[in-house]
Amino acid sequence: MKTEEIIAQELNPQEFIKEKVSEISSMVGDGLAINALSGGVDSSAVTMLGHKALGNRLKTYFIDNGIMRKDEPRQIAELFKKLGVHVEVLDAQKPFFDALKGITDPEEKREAVTQTFYKNVFGKLVKESGAKYLLQGTILTDVDETIAGVKRQHNVFEQLGIDPQKAFGYKIIEPLVQLRKDGVRKIAEALGLPKSTYSRMPFPGPALAARVIGEVTPEKIKTVRLATTITEEELASSGAFQYMAILHQDRVTGMRNGKRDFGLQIEIRCWDSIDARTATPTKLPYEVLDKLANRIATEVPGVVSVTYNMTRKPPSTIEAV
Ligand code: XMP
Numbered sequence: 001m002k003t004e005e006i007i008a009q010e011l012n013p014q015e016f017i018k019e020k021v022s023e024i025s026s027m028v029g030d031g032l033a034i035n036a037l038s039g040g041v042d043s044s045a046v047t048m049l050g051h052k053a054l055g056n057r058l059k060t061y062f063i064d065n066g067i068m069r070k071d072e073p074r075q076i077a078e079l080f081k082k083l084g085v086h087v088e089v090l091d092a093q094k095p096f097f098d099a100l101k102g103i104t105d106p107e108e109k110r111e112a113v114t115q116t117f118y119k120n121v122f123g124k125l126v127k128e129s130g131a132k133y134l135l136q137g138t139i140l141t142d143v144d145e146t147i148a149g150v151k152r153q154h155n156v157f158e159q160l161g162i163d164p165q166k167a168f169g170y171k172i173i174e175p176l177v178q179l180r181k182d183g184v185r186k187i188a189e190a191l192g193l194p195k196s197t198y199s200r201m202p203f204p205g206p207a208l209a210a211r212v213i214g215e216v217t218p219e220k221i222k223t224v225r226l227a228t229t230i231t232e233e234e235l236a237s238s239g240a241f242q243y244m245a246i247l248h249q250d251r252v253t254g255m256r257n258g259k260r261d262f263g264l265q266i267e268i269r270c271w272d273s274i275d276a277r278t279a280t281p282t283k284l285p286y287e288v289l290d291k292l293a294n295r296i297a298t299e300v301p302g303v304v305s306v307t308y309n310m311t312r313k314p315p316s317t318i319e320a321v
Contacts, residue, residue, distance in 0.1 A: 001027075001174065005140055008182035013190035017049065020175040024053035027173055028133050034059045034126055035135035036117075037087055038068075038207075039076035041188050041200050042137030042176060048191040049175050050135045051085050059129055060085060063121055065113070066093030067207040067221055070229045083192070092121045100209060100216040104249075106321040109216065113206040114155075118168050126170050134164070138174040139184060141276055150317065155205060180275045201242045202276065202318075210321045214249035223247055226300045227266045234292040235270055240282040243270040245296070246320045254304025263304030266296050270308075271318055279313040 001023055006016070024033075035050055037043045037060050050058040060080070064073045077087045099116040103109050126134060138155045146156040157164050157172065164172045176184055181202060188198035204210040208228065212220045227245035235243040248265040255261055268289075273279035293306035309316065 001177065003177055005180075006178045006183060008180065008186060011179070011183050011186055013186050016187060017052070017190060020049050021053040024050060024135070024173060024175060028054060028057070030057075031133065032057050032059065032129060032131040033133040033135055033173070034061070034122075034129050034131040036061050036063055036122060037076060037080065038062070038203070038205070039072060039079070039197075039200075040137070040203050041181070041184050041193075041198055042139055044193055044197050045184055045188040045191060046135050046137040046175060047080065047085060048083070048188075048193060052191075056086075058135065059131065060087050061122075061125060062087050062089045063117065064089055064091050064093060065096040065117070065121075065207065066218065067096060067113075067209045067216070069203075069208070069232075070225055079194070079197070090121070090125070092116075095120050097216075097218055102215060104214050109209055109321065110206050113209055118164075123168050123170075126168075132170055134170050134172050136172050136174050137176050137184075139176050140178065140180050143177065144277075182275055201240075204319055206321075210319045211244060212247045213320060220247055223264065223300060223302065224266075227296050227303070230295050230299060231268060231292065234288065234295065235284070238270060238282060238284060238288070240270045241273040241276070241279065242318060243268070243282075244319070252305050256304070261304055264300075264302045265305040265307065266300065266303050267320065268292065268296075268306060268308050269318070269320070271313070273313075273318070276318060279316075279318055281308070281310050281312065284308070 033054055035047060037047045047060050062073050062076055073089050077089050080087045096116050099112040103112055136155055142156050185198045208221050208224050209216045211224050224245060224247040231243055231245040246267040251262050252265055254263045270282040270284055271279040272282050289308055296306045297303050
């Protein structure tokens with residue numbers, strides 16, 4: 001498949017879709033392919049491209065790794081059912097939490113999620129299914145940042161000299177690797193996905209594990225998941241590119257019911273950006289921040305501090321981990 005960049009302004013969605021559908025068909029032949037859907041715009045677009053090319057010879061799985069947002073597995077499976085695509089939800093919470101146990105280093109966390117996903121959980125599925133091809137929604141920004149050593153994106157292999165055939169036993173097809181997010185959104189819309197999908201904000205592959213500083217435990221995920229739900233509710237109308245809640249490792253002194261409470265800290269980030277390469281904190285109205293902070297401090301058990309990040313990318317990055 002081609003790898004040179006196509007910028008969103010020069011992209012012809014119908015032509016692109018036609019070209020990729022025919023490339024996928026000829027690569028897979030009459031064999032089977034498999035893909036994992038997370039519900040994000042990239043994997044949703046790949047799922048639709050794959051189903052156009054292969055019909056039910058593409059097996060689509062939602063891997064419930066335990067670190068997704070509230071109700072995500074059920075919501076995504078229902079949405080795709082409406083679009084005529086069967087999604088198999090696989091409960092894999094235990095292997096992911098086991099792999100994350102005791103790890104505090106950000107890149108080691110990414111690696112733990114990657115290895116568990118590709119080798120342990122998905123690798124097994126691929127072997128059982130007899131599929132020789134894995135369809136994946138890697139985009140150009142993932143490749144750039146991984147090669148530059150900024151962050152090891154969970155879905156980048158060949159560009160790092162890792163042969164997935166040797167490492168995992170299957171070939172990877174990446175139909176979106178010439179595009180950035182704005183291009184993928186155009187493709188997703190042209191593929192008939194709903195606005196809630198094609199305009200959906202980005203969410204990282206390592207999911208909420210990227211939003212917990214320090215060790216990831218089921219309990220911390222529960223905390224950051226609840227803070228995320230509130231943040232997404234309160235900032236839904238902000239028009240921002242991406243917003244998130246992050247659970248810090250350090251505790252700070254707070255007070256509750258007149259007593260000292262050495263509690264948890266949540267950091268809110270809300271970004272204006274076009275393609276995630278650079279970003280600026282959104283100028284949220286004070287009232288919005290005030291309401292959000294109050295809701296998190298009242299509704300999320302143990303939280304005594306809520307802060308708002310004011311630093312641009314660079315030198316910040318969008319995610320904290
Ligand atoms: P950063 O934090 O590098 O994020 O400024 C840029 C964009 O990429 C998303 N992101 C990730 N996506 N796997 C992903 O699939 C990852 O490991 C990862 N890390 C960051 C992030 O949400 C932002 O939109």
